[in-house]
Amino acid sequence: MTRSAPTDTRTRLLDAAERHFAERGFDGASLRQITSDARANLAAAHYHFGSKEDLFVAVLARRIEPISRERLDRLDQVESDAAGEPVPLEAVLAAFVGPPLRAGASASGGRECLLRLFGRMQSEPEALWKRIVDGPLRETRKRFAAALRRALPRLTDEELAWRMHFVIGTMTGVAADQHRLRLLSNGRCDPSDIDGTIRQLVPFLAGGLRAAKAPSRSSATAAGRRQR
Amino acid sequence: MTRSAPTDTRTRLLDAAERHFAERGFDGASLRQITSDARANLAAAHYHFGSKEDLFVAVLARRIEPISRERLDRLDQVESDAAGEPVPLEAVLAAFVGPPLRAGASASGGRECLLRLFGRMQSEPEALWKRIVDGPLRETRKRFAAALRRALPRLTDEELAWRMHFVIGTMTGVAADQHRLRLLSNGRCDPSDIDGTIRQLVPFLAGGLRAAKAPSRSSATAAGRRQR
DNA sequence: GTCTATAGAACGATAGAC
DNA sequence: GTCTATCGTTCTATAGAC
Numbered sequence A, B: 001m002t003r004s005a006p007t008d009t010r011t012r013l014l015d016a017a018e019r020h021f022a023e024r025g026f027d028g029a030s031l032r033q034i035t036s037d038a039r040a041n042l043a044a045a046h047y048h049f050g051s052k053e054d055l056f057v058a059v060l061a062r063r064i065e066p067i068s069r070e071r072l073d074r075l076d077q078v079e080s081d082a083a084g085e086p087v088p089l090e091a092v093l094a095a096f097v098g099p100p101l102r103a104g105a106s107a108s109g110g111r112e113c114l115l116r117l118f119g120r121m122q123s124e125p126e127a128l129w130k131r132i133v134d135g136p137l138r139e140t141r142k143r144f145a146a147a148l149r150r151a152l153p154r155l156t157d158e159e160l161a162w163r164m165h166f167v168i169g170t171m172t173g174v175a176a177d178q179h180r181l182r183l184l185s186n187g188r189c190d191p192s193d194i195d196g197t198i199r200q201l202v203p204f205l206a207g208g209l210r211a212a213k214a215p216s217r218s219s220a221t222a223a224g225r226r227q228r
Numbered sequence C: 001g002t003c004t005a006t007a008g009a010a011c012g013a014t015a016g017a018c
Numbered sequence D: 001g002t003c004t005a006t007c008g009t010t011c012t013a014t015a016g017a018c
Helices: A008-029 A029-037 A042-049 A052-081 A091-106 A113-121 A126-131 A139-152 A157-176 A178-184 A194-209 B007-026 B033-037 B042-049 B054-080 B089-106 B113-121 B125-132 B138-151 B155-178 B180-184 B194-209
Strands: none
Touching: A008 A029, A008 A052, A008 A113, A008 B007, A008 B194, A029 A052, A029 A157, A042 A052, A052 A091, A052 A113, A052 A126, A052 A139, A091 A126, A091 A139, A091 A157, A091 A194, A091 B113, A113 A126, A113 A157, A139 A157, A139 B125, A139 B155, A157 A194, A157 B155, A157 B180, A157 B194, A178 B113, A178 B138, A194 B155, B007 B033, B007 B042, B007 B054, B007 B113, B033 B054, B042 B054, B042 B089, B054 B089, B054 B113, B054 B125, B054 B138, B089 B113, B089 B194, B113 B125, B113 B155, B138 B155, B155 B194
């Protein structure tokens, strides 16, 4: 809150914790490494945050708040642009995936550090996960669920829930991974090219969301030749 | 390898390690909890596997080998069924995602334990990740990349690499998460219903893979109204 | 092949001086 | 607000008896 010349201890602790939690996860990171990296010590971390778990939540809350604001602002924009009814699905998706991907790529850690942390969240213990998802992410989740509901009127509620699950899974799965794309493309695609990621990701997600419905019966394995 | 009456120590250690690594990750799980859960002790784990890291790799290798065989068998089947040229994309995808999802759901831990472990892999330290992906998963990756290349002749190599990245990210992201689908559907969708997951996932992935190409220039954010 | 016992290091947390 | 020092616990790994 207060403005100190270069960076205050609290901020240095958050920055260092972000790097270590991203690289090694909640259990893999240690307060000793974090505090020494922040040019501070164990006692400082406990003074400012109380516990390792509270530090973790603080790290995420600091990043998620501006991202949520940007996501909602862009959704407002998209919805008011389309004063007529049909809100373009691609624009909703870009408002959803763009802010976290961009923020993740440009944060303090330098490169793709925060992105890894976002990708890790879904594997962290349920206690941590719930504090984030039911807290800072709650409104964003509800607003975008409603927007997708309007953009995809033909899907049942169950189908839409499955597909939102897939959309979030794709985004976080992509955020979590730093090696796979390079491996799959023999080094020709660059995962740190965020604009490229968004330009490829949005049409993929839109295509998946708009896909023909799942067959209600066809043994699921021999789904066979349909469309195109 | 040897057949002992109920289960030998080595197998009990693998089973217990699978549960703990899935639930808490590599760093979060401890050999003490694992060995006591397996009715054994620290020394037994080191005798059979050498180190915690080797135990982790052994846990994954045990599961991945039969899954890889099943994936490749089903891909062979699909390709020979389609003696004519166009192999149905949905069938290739079902051969890719079905075996790990089914195996993950029916393994020792009872429920979705192994699935969580698969989902975690992409966040584990690179040293662990590489030992799996460059080892037991190598041939599977190459064979399916070739199959998708043939099924989607209109995509450039770069676009295909991006989209395979998204497909794997979606699958592992979905595997990693146990809470999100229930939250998004207010409890109406069941993530442990594997047939349902596959029936929903395959059309989503096919729709994404077949989507219109990404716009090469349009500010990426205002992708605007196109198609449908 | 399985055990007990323990070495040796790292962990989160806290007390108390400044 | 930041530090040093330390408590009490837990960790992986290993030595050596059986």
